[in-house]
Structures are given as structure tokens and as C-alpha cells.
Amino acid sequence: MATSIREMSKKPEILTGGHRLCAGCGASIAVRQVLMGAPDGVHLVVANPTGCLEVSTTIYPYTSWNCSYIHCAFENAASTMSGVEAAFKSLQRQGKIKEDFRFVVFGGDGGTYDIGFQALSGALERGHRMVYVCYNNEAYMNTGIQRSGATVLGTWTTTSPYGENSFGKTQNRKDMTAIAAAHNIPYVAQASISHWRDLVRKAEKAFAVDGPSFINVLSPCHRGWRYPMEQTVEVAKLAVQTCIWPLYEVEDGKWHITVKVRDKKPVEEYLKTQGRFAHLLKEKKYAEALPLIQEYVDQEWEKLRFLSGEQE
């Protein structure tokens, strides 16, 4: 497994430099780390739903992808890739394709949790061999920071603003990783760009299974989260240390926490690094959201520990 920096540095870059993603963007880090986990000697097809990654890497007549790539629409990356994978199986069986291919989708949280949810569920149920990666920045960033099903309670976004009657987003996010796991597919993981070794290993496992796999990667967006661009990795690390984004995998139905957190930090340590939560800490009238977030984090963390056999 190529998880030493020395070995990884020898791997060819599939997402090349010169793309137009922001400096400090978590998405490109997620993509490069995941593709480090692709087996040597295979060819890749990448699919994107509409989103930041797509518009920033395929500006016609240029492309940043050193592999085959398809963008179709917003809600259908998983079904589009189902077709690509089906074509591969058909043509391979007929002896028309000799080379080995792997199929990777990089969808944002909007294209995964919300509008692309049905297509993803269908593809997972049908068992297409594809690695589906959600580069999760917890809102619609391409259109300018609107809330999604991945947005944390209390977050300010342009469609969950705080005001006289609201402290920001009033609902908890949905647990997309657990929903993917409920499809009983061979491999599901939650990862963060801050823990590169953990993520590359997970990608290697995802590529290795003969069936669908799903990796939900926390990929901070400094434009939407409101922190200085050089802090992307630090912010992602705090998400793991506070357990608002625990790292785990579900391998053939077995849950396993891959990065242990001995001293869970209060979630406020994470919230205070980002402008999207600033109102909760600055103004008393919004502070009622703080215990709700901590409660949610604690509850989910205990649930995860239980599922992973780390708690009686």
C-alpha cells in the first residue's frame, strides 16, 4: 500500500495543476488523496455532478483531468457512472476492451445528500463497481453558500441566515455515511483531508472491493466556512478532534473507528475557528444552538462507539 509520502510522491498526478479551484480548497486535496489510493496500472474514469470541482477543472477547451472524465448533470453522477460501468462490463465481456478500468465519482454534498440522493441509492443497490466520493463542504458552495442536508445545525448560510427568528440552520444534518452503509455495500468510510494516511488507505480499500464503495470526505471550504485559506487542514483536523466528524469505516458490515479520539475537545473549539458559526458565539440570543450542537455530537459519537464495539 502506497501510504508513505515517498511512495505517494512517485504516483502520477491525475488532477493536474492549473485548475481554477480556490487556493486552500479542500476539494482538490480530497481528490488528489483519493486518487493516490487507485491501484497502479488501471485506467480511470472520473464523473462529476455539477459543482465547484466540475466548473473549475473542465473549462472548455481545457481539462485538468489526466484520465477520462464525464460531467452530465447535477443529480445524476451515480447513474451516469452506472452506465459507464455497464458499458465497460459489456464491452469487456465481448472482448472489445482489454485494459482494466476503475470508476470514481466525486460529488459535493449537494449532489450527494440532496439532489443526487436517489441516483446514488439506486447505483449502490444495483451494485455497480464504483468508488463514490462525497467531497463534503457542508453547503452549496458553487452557487454561493446555501444550506444542504449536510449543513450542521446553527450554521449561517445564505439560505439559513440568522435573524430575529432564527439562529441559522435549525435542523441537524442527515447521516449520509450511515445511510450509505445501510445499503449493505462492501465498503463505506468517513474521512477527512486532514488525515491523509487514513484517507489514502480508505481509498485503497474502496478501489479494491468488487462492488460499490462510498467515502464521505470532510473537505473544508474557506469561502463558505469563513476562515483564512491557509487553515483548511487545521480546521478539518479540529472537526475530527471534537468528534463532529469522526473517522471510521464500515467494512462488510463491520463498523470500526479508524482514528481514535482519547480526549474529545469541546465542539466550541471547532466552531470558533469559522465565521459561519461566529454569530452563535458572539450574540447571546443565538447561543441556544451551542448545547444543541454539542448534544448532537455526543449522541452521534456514542452511537458510533456502540456500533464499533467500543462501548458496552
Next chain:
Amino acid sequence: MVMSKNKLQKTVAVVGTDAVAEAMRQINPDVVAAYPITPQTAIVETFAQMVADGQVHTHYVPVESEHSAMSAAIGAAAAGARVMTATASQGLALMWELLYIASGLRLPIIMPNVNRALSAPINIHCDHGDSMGARDSGWIQLFSENAQEAYDNTLQAVRIAEHKDVLLPVMVLLDGFIISHAVDRMELLDDATAKQFVGTYKPDVSLLDAARPVTYGAFDGLYGYYFEFKRQQEEAMRRALEVIREVGREFGAISGRPYGLFESVGLEDAEFVIVALGSAAGTIRSEVECLRDNGMPIGMIKLRVFRPFPAAELVAALAGKKAVAVFDRSDTFAGNMGGPVFIELRSALYETAEKPIMVNYIYGLGGRDLSVDLVNKACNELAWIAQSGQVKQRVNYLGLKE
């Protein structure tokens, strides 16, 4: 089974959905992605059985919606596979945004659509509102009169779509229940002839070309070639007219059933003409021939190709006629502008010096029966219009409960 005149064909009695499934079996697509919907269901059921029985090498993707059916078809076609799907009505409506992507990416996907009315109110029977709604989506649209034509059009669609001068997706249209579920006598090509006719598919670019990776669906919102791409689609659609004719001639040579852009009855001496498409053409032809036998100078055109719209050819056929009645099985809700065939044909005839008087009959919405009596009523009205030069009502609703 009865052997037909052409020794390589056999005469069968089948429902329209089986005729289409037989064409699909002979085409033997690399990938079929489909979702069931009335009245298309029997096509995908029959084809799924063919896959299960190993009669085809197709990889069948039983998707969770029509949206995903067209998405998977797009992915598979971009990956270099010969791809088919099939749908109807709400299913076609759900595919709407992907129809534009399939044509915009120039993917030669073949899709039989069993024409069915759109909701609301929900209705499972035939009209053309579903496919007419997709008339500007960049798909070639071939209408069928019966099971034979549905079968023949499906085979020809492959050659038209994949032609290098075209590279556009093709919709084969057959009327729900009237064609899809009625038993019809028809002739099937033998497998070897059909296989030879459709040929093999070798795309120039593919996602699975390991030596030449390619980016499909790039973002064209900054440097501005979008306009040029769209113009190229329009040019491909213009070139398609000749390709459709070529393929129709070639198909005639192997089957004895040549196809053009439209068919006609009595144009050489008709003073007024009915234009229609789909299964109603059979009823109309029967009545037109009967009236001609009685001395009425009437003719008819059965339009096969609605996209591309054969404007010049229709104008040449209709110039100098006194009156034309267009039968539309859908409405445009434009406020008394009439149905889509009427609007387009009327527009095509605008520059003609000897413009016929034009009237529109909207009929058969939601499967309302078009009886011979109703056709007879329209024919007599048209005769009066041609003779008097007067139109009492431009857009008429034929068979409405009033």
C-alpha cells in the same frame, strides 16, 4: 408462420411492444438502461427476458427512474457502447434535462417512446403531448403508423443516429395501446439481414479508450463556444434529412419497404390535403381513399419524420393546393394557435406564393377515439373550405364532448 414474398422475412402477428423488443433483440445493444412505465412496460419486460435467456449480449441496467435511465444511457454511450432505452409519457418528461444533454454531447442513443398523454389529469392512453414536448431537445423523431413501422423505424434509427454526418439521438414514436398493445400483422427480417443492416458501432472517441482519455461534458460558460456547439447540432439535424432518406432507401432494398420523410396519397390530383402522423394515418387513409373513389379531390400526407422537420419537401408537395387540414394529437396551449404540426407546417408555407388555406384538427387527446365518422366530417369540411375559400374556425377540436 407464413413466409412472405421476401424469403428472408417471416410474417408474424405481434403487439407493437413485441415488435420493438424484436428490433432490440436484433440490434443487440451493448447496454440497455430502462425503467418500466405504462404502456412501454412490455418492451422492457420482454427485453429483460431476452437478456435472462442469453439471446443478446446486452448489459441491462434496471435503473430506479427514467431520469437515471437516460443518465445511464448517456454514460454508457459516452463510454463507447451502442445504447438503447425506452419510455413513455411521464417517463419522457422526467428525462427532459437529459434529452438535451444526450443530443448536446452528440450521443447516438436510440429510444422508442410509446406515446401517452401527460398528467394532469392522469391518463394512460395515447396522445403525442409527451414527445411533442421534446421536439426542441435536439432528438430526431420518427413516427410510426403501426407495429411494422415501429419495428422498421427502430432498426433504421440505429443507422441514422450513428451516421458520422449526424451523431444525434433518435426517438422512435409509436402510439400507446393503439400500436403498443394491439396485435398487428407484420414482417420480421431474418436475424442475419437485420444484423448486417445495423452493422457494428465504432465511435471515434470514448471514455474507455485507454490510449486517448477524453473529457465529456466540459464547462463552456466562460470562453464561449456554446453558441457554436448549438449551431453544429442544428447543422447535423439538417444533414440528417438526407441520411434518413438514404437509410430509408437501403432499408427498402432489403425489406421491400422503402421509407422517406413522408408518404402521400393522391397528391398528383388532390385539391386539398390532410396531414397527419402516427396511427391515425391508417384511419385517415382509409377514409381518404374511399372519398377519392367517390370523386372527391382529396389527398393525404403521413408525416414520418417530425424532427428534422422536412419543411422544403412538404412545401413542394403542398404548394398550389387549395386547402390543407393538419391533424394534431396534442395541443400547444398557446391560445388558439393550434397543435405543433399545424404551427410548424403553417410557418413553413409562409413564403409560398400559392399558400393553401390551413385549418387544424386537434383530436384524440388522452386516447379519445378517432372514428371514421369524425374523419369524414373533417374531410367534408375541408372540401367546403377549399371550394368556398372561407374558414369558419381555424383550430377545431375533433371528437370533443360538447
